Amino acid sequence: MTWLITGGAGYIGAHVARAMSEAGERVLALDDLSAGVPERLPVGVPLVRGSSLDGDLLKRVLADHAVTGVVHLAARKQVAESVAEPTRYYRENVGGLATLLDAVAEAGVRRLVFSSSAAVYGNPDVDLITEDTPCAPVNPYGETKLTGEWLVRAAGAAHGISTVCLRYFNVAGAAAPELADTGVFNIVPMVFDRLTRGEAPRIFGDDYPTPDGTCVRDYIHVADLAEAHLAAARRLSDLSGDLTVNIGRGEGVSVRELIDVIGEVSGDARPPVVEGRRPGDAPRAVASAARAAEELGWTASRTVREMVESAWRGWQRHHGG
Ligand SMILES: NC(=O)c1ccc[n+]([C@@H]2O[C@H](COP(=O)([O-])OP(=O)(O)OC[C@H]3O[C@@H](n4cnc5c(N)ncnc54)[C@H](O)[C@@H]3O)[C@@H](O)[C@H]2O)c1
Numbered sequence: 400m401t402w403l404i405t406g407g408a409g410y411i412g413a414h415v416a417r418a419m420s421e422a423g424e425r426v427l428a429l430d431d432l433s434a435g436v437p438e439r440l441p442v443g444v445p446l447v448r449g450s451s452l453d454g455d456l457l458k459r460v461l462a463d464h465a466v467t468g469v470v471h472l473a474a475r476k477q478v479a480e481s482v483a484e485p486t487r488y489y490r491e492n493v494g495g496l497a498t499l500l501d502a503v504a505e506a507g508v509r510r511l512v513f514s515s516s517a518a519v520y521g522n523p524d525v526d527l528i529t530e531d532t533p534c535a536p537v538n539p540y541g542e543t544k545l546t547g548e549w550l551v552r553a554a555g556a557a558h559g560i561s562t563v564c565l566r567y568f569n570v571a572g573a574a575a576p577e578l579a580d581t582g583v584f585n586i587v588p589m590v591f592d593r594l595t596r597g598e599a600p601r602i603f604g605d606d607y608p609t610p611d612g613t614c615v616r617d618y619i620h621v622a623d624l625a626e627a628h629l630a631a632a633r634r635l636s637d638l639s640g641d642l643t644v645n646i647g648r649g650e651g652v653s654v655r656e657l658i659d660v661i662g663e664v665s666g667d668a669r670p671p672v673v674e675g676r677r678p679g680d681a682p683r684a685v686a687s688a689a690r691a692a693e694e695l696g697w698t699a700s701r702t703v704r705e706m707v708e709s710a711w712r713g714w715q716r717h718h719g720g
Pocket residue numbers: 405406407408409410411412429430431432433434435436449450451452471472473474475476491495514515516517567568569570585
């Protein structure tokens with residue numbers, strides 16, 4: 400098998416490239432470097448610089464490298480940006496996927512793993528979100544992921560491609576400091592950023608119907624997530640058809656609990672300030688991790704504290720905290 404990892408120079412893609420190559424798979428990466436960093440890729444993993452919107456390039460890469468499976472992570476991922484620029488998100492996330500699927504079908508590639516997101520669910524009012532919980536995304540980013548899943552399944556059925564859609568929950572941490580996420584788009588780096596500036600972390604709303612009043616989420620270490628991709632890639636060897644799987648720890652952690660862990664790990668436990676609720680935040684979003692265990696033989700093994708510790712080491716490397 401030779402696996403093409405699109406978005407392979409990105410935060411998650413580089414972790415996937417590392418996990419798969421360490422497990423003995425042959426991998427190469429394709430990335431337009433709009434957000435990727437080539438140095439993240441392990442030694443020996445070739446990088447093709449180019450876009451998932453470039454069909455001719457994709458066909459050439461699939462043929463030249465005799466690619467037999469694709470892990471498609473290349474996408475834009477910022478919710479606020481997707482609200483401001485929805486046509487760009489549909490063009491790049493959905494259009495890029497359609498172009499890739501045409502090239503995959505033409506090249507006779509029969510295996511594909513697609514990066515989806517818990518954003519496909521929107522804000523369901525359930526204790527644990529299963530893969531059968533109805534999907535109702537609340538922003539264009541989530542819509543492009545749900546549309547992407549539909550497209551993956553339809554193209555898979557039409558062209559005999561076996562597919563796995565992985566719905567990631569809240570991802571953080573780093574397998575090594577140099578692989579850390581450098582953006583400040585989710586809660587872990589946002590709290591680090593506040594602490595580094597000498598400011599108190601912010602909690603948006605503490606009057607939710609949850610045990611401590613703050614929102615509850617399912618946080619997963621990116622190294623566990625990368626191993627889930629390896630498990631999905633291997634599952635494809637005996638899968639005909641499609642599979643859709645939540646990737647989370649299956650445990651809820653409140654914003655206040657997470658900030659407490661960050662305070663312990665960083666040594667800066669200043670009390671958070673409570674501000675008003677943000678529009679669109681669900682009180683609780685926690686995965687059922689049962690199908691991942693059953694179908695992929697995968698469960699997360701790293702704790703939330705290990706995740707925060709690894710993220711903090713990465714933050715200090717990139718931001719000199
Ligand atoms: N980070 C999260 O918390 C999270 C959660 C759920 C789903 N996801 C999904 O996981 C995937 C990877 O996310 P990430 O956090 O590593 O983001 P990232 O921005 O670090 O990685 C995306 C990579 O894709 C590249 N890219 C973007 N558009 C491209 C295109 N058209 N052609 C080629 N390369 C392109 C970027 O340069 C970047 O290296 C995305 O599909 C994202 O939607 C991420």
